[in-house]
Amino acid sequence: MARRANASGCADCLPPGANRSLGPPPAPAGAPGVLAGVLIFTIVVDIVGNVLVILSVYRNKKLRNAGNIFVVSLSVADLVVALYPYPLALLAIFHNGWTMGTLHCQLSGFVMGLSVIGSVFNITAIALNRYCYICHGLRYDRLYTRRNTCLYLVLTWLLTALATVPNFLVGSLSYDPRVYSCTFAQTASSSYTVCVVVVHFLVPLAVVSFCYLRIWTLVIRVKSRVRPPESRRQRTQTSDLRNFLTMFVVFVLFAVCWAPLNFIGLAVAIDPVRVAPNVPEWLFVMSYFMAYFNSCLNAVVYGLLNQNFRREYKQILLSLCAPRTLFLDSSKCGTEGMKSKQSPAVTHNHLMEANL
Template identity: 75%
Template sequence: MSIKWYFRNLKNVEGNIFVVSLSVADLVVAVYPYPLILSAIFHNGWTMGNVHCQISGFLMGLSVIGSIFNITAIAINRYCYICHSLRYDKLFNLKNTCCYLCLTWVLTVVAIVPNFFVGSLQYDPRIYSCTFAQTVSTSYTITVVVVHFIVPLSVVTFCYLRIWILVIQVKHRVRQDCKQKLRAADIRNFLTMFVVFVLFAVCWGPLNFIGLAVSINPSKVQPHIPEWLFVLSYFMAYFNSCLNAVIYGLLNQNFRKEYKRILLTLWTPRLLFIDVSKGGTEGMKSKHSPAITTNNNHAEIHL
């Protein structure tokens, strides 16, 4: 692998940190809450006690709010990377990016903690899970929907709208004096994360708007919401956690290659041993000819 290729692919490594963080947020629900939901479905009720219910609800909230906050951070990162590329290196160096990432997760935890004081993490038999109860406090539910959903989505919408405007201007050569250079890889990455944002909004929008409507006028709105609509909105939200991996596989060529390799390895396990043996052979060859490797690397650096 050439050094030139290596650095070209790691050009926006700071932005990719947030993508990894988003993946972690998606995986949180699969580790603990989802197995307990399956257990509740099989037993037709919650049998794990209140402690597990609170932990499950906390991790569910950690995943949801962590996802939307990371999507917001990704949108801001892409906005700075494409629309303010001259200042990007100062804003998103590795140290600052790690601080932004820590801040994202600290805000996520801070956003969930009030649920324990309000008592809004409860078991809902309609969806077999311990989750945020929208009817516990009207004012708190409105605050949750606004702060955890509407405000982040407004920020993301602004960022992606500005990116779309710049892309259209550059494409039609409206801004010929523009110093920003848009690479095809940047546009593909932007489109991938834009689709992630749209699907998140579509999957979580119904549940949040139902909660907002119920909170504004509980006595009139709640009796008119059919149970099947409430359950459907919840399972749409749950389904979002597994969509991102599918999006990456469909829209990113590198992910498609790795998915194919993993599937082929699972189908024919002997390919795994072949890859390992090839890696070992190549490693031995590179050790026997250090001079050649060094020369090749210098040739790539000076290209």
């Protein structure tokens, strides 16, 4: 790739009032090819995997429940970045600079923010759903009626949109040539960056950690009382816990992939003059692409850990040979869904009743 005069990016894409003479340096030599490879792989796996997740829930009525509504919502959040911001970043890599203009720069940065914050809030909603399902089973059916679940989903995306809009007020969306993306500029406003990291990452992380800690505590207590032979309730319990484990792994992977970028942003915001110039460029670029890569992992986790989704994936791929069957209901094929009604064996209130 030939280096061009505009390799430092689109000057008009910088936020208002930004010091253009102190813009970030371009990505190091040799990095564009590696970053392009990572992006291409991420885009392909992201689109294929999340389409499989959405189709799986659409095709199988047994998978259409309150918990999986948020799973589909999370897949949509992951999917949108593969359809718009990532391809634009790929074009920027090929052209060695941003050539799509200010409008696409701001819009792609906004969509990226919607996806990231939407993922955080959906993972939080999933954790709260699993917490109510396992730890407060007697209240679950009342809390997660179809109407309430739809309201929770709307609220999740409404909060996501409200959390993303301030980027335009602060002017924090700009092109960064190190990662070839129009994205959140950590140095645009120190106070806003701290607020973003705390409200959009640390607080949801604390809520999700609390939910899963309580669930794990109950799981350990239940496991310690299990007695052979295995009963039907215990098999149901095992299925429920496997579904919980799947969502817990999704949360852990999200936290691992996004933690480096958020902690770098927090450090830069606290002392931008000293920290920003001393952050190794390779670390900054790696943290960004770790975060980008997370969008393709969730669908893979469902396929590896959840036999219901794995079975649906296989049926969908086989249906490609007969496209007319692709959108048919497959719930009669024996898929064991994540039931919307609690299993007594995994609820705190029915521990004694289940004789565990």
